Amino acid sequence: MKALLLAGGLGTRLRPLTEELPKPMAPVGNRPWLEHLVLQLKEQGIREFVIALKHYPEHIERHFGDGSRLGVSIEYTREEEALGTAGAIKLAEPLLGDTFLALNADVVQRIELLPLLEFHKERRAAVTIGLTEVEDPSQFGVVERTSAGRIHRFVEKPKRGEAPSRLINAGIYVMNRQALSFIPPGREVSIERETFPALIEAGQGVYGMPMRGYWLDMGTRDRYRQAHWDMLDRKLAIPLFGEERGKGIWVGNDCSVGSGALLIPPVLIGDRVRIGDRAVIGPYAVIGDDCRILGEARVSETILWDRCLVRQGARLHQCVFGYDAEIGSKHILFEAVVNRMKEAVSV
Structure with a gap:
């Protein structure tokens, strides 16, 4: 079975980090989330992928190539104009089989897919939608379904207190090719x-199944940080690259930690990181590969992408810094989000 990964969204709510980067390529635990997703699906037996591209497609094509580096096969589609979720699936139709998976590639999740595939087969469904339960469904598409799981109505972003349920579309679909005839090209x-409403009206079987496991839309800066804190707390059980040196402290290869420096768990340190004397890292800090944190700097509840430089005595709290960002000596930044060398913006 092939998996179609929908990776063409603009990621506007995660800007400025996604101004020059597809949102699924934002790192989670110092690796692009999309790479985690491909490897996770590979573990579950999926080895053929189609990735739907639009925003800065060359980043994804260059990183993954034909997929052989990861032991999978990858093909691509490119949208010239925005086509929406269904339009992107329709564009990929020539590359897909009779039954296939489609997933929103910018959702951080750790979910077993086999029960969803079995449910789809048992119901002889045209489409089966993976569902997840959330506390506040007002920002999502909510479903109403029968006791057998057949969906009869969608409510898009209901007002608080008016949602018919707390089950939302998790952006994970099992689809039969016949369903694609309902999508205009x-x-x-x-x-x-x-x-989905057209399929329901035509009497096609559209089902929903609640899924167990971790699920988080990382579409905002707060939720992007939350995914990292859940990863460090091991609520999100994706691989952490590095040696665990004490409980909750993961350190990569070829790192140096200066005299009197303190690592307060949980923290994740990438490869070839240099930490100066009397620097304090953590709690809840993720430091990318090839970063340099100079003496007496303090970094807490902060994510640094690769190759960042934090100069002497800087203080960072609840920040996210993109690739190659540089923070001046003794700068104090709180809730800043910076893409490379661009001006910090408040969350």
């Missing part, structure tokens, strides 16, 4: 507002 199509 060559234009933007919403899968929840157009495609």
Whole structure:
């Protein structure tokens, strides 16, 4: 079975980090989330992928190539204009089999897919939607379904207190090729507002199944940070690259930690990181590969992407810094989000 990974979104709510980067390529635990997703699906037996691209597609193509480096096969589609979720699936139709998986590639999740595939087969469904339960469904698409799991209505972003349930579309679909005939080609199509209602009206089987496991839409800066804190707390059980030196302290290869420096767990330190004398890292800090943190700097509840430089005595708290960012000596930054050398913006 092939998996179609929908990676063409603009990631506007995660800007400025995604101004020059596809959102699924934002690192989680010092590796692009999309790489985690491909390897996770490979563990579950998926080895053939189609990745739907639009925003800075060359970043993804260059990183993954044909997939052989990861032991999988990858093909690509490119949207010239925004097509929406259903439109992107339709564009990929020539590359897909009779039954396939489609996943929103910017959702951080750790979910077993076999029960969803078995549910789909047992119901002889045209589409089966993976569902997840959230505390506040007002920012998502909510479903109403029968006791057998058949969906009869979608409510898009209901007002607080008016949602018919707390089960939302998790952006994970099992689809049969027949369902694609309900998607008009060559234009933007919403899968929840157009495609699924059309399938339901035509009497096609659209089902939903609640899924167990970790799920988080990392579409905002707060949720992006939360995914990292859940990873450090091991609620999100993705691989951590590095040696665990004491409980909750992971350190990569070829790192140096200066005299009197303190690592307060949980922290994740990438490869070839240099930490100066009397620096304090953590709690809840993720430091990318090839970063340099000079003496007496303090970094807490902060994510640094690769090759960042934190100069002497700087103080960072609840920040996210993109690739190659540089923080001046004795600068004090709180809730800053910086893409490379661009000006910090408040969360």
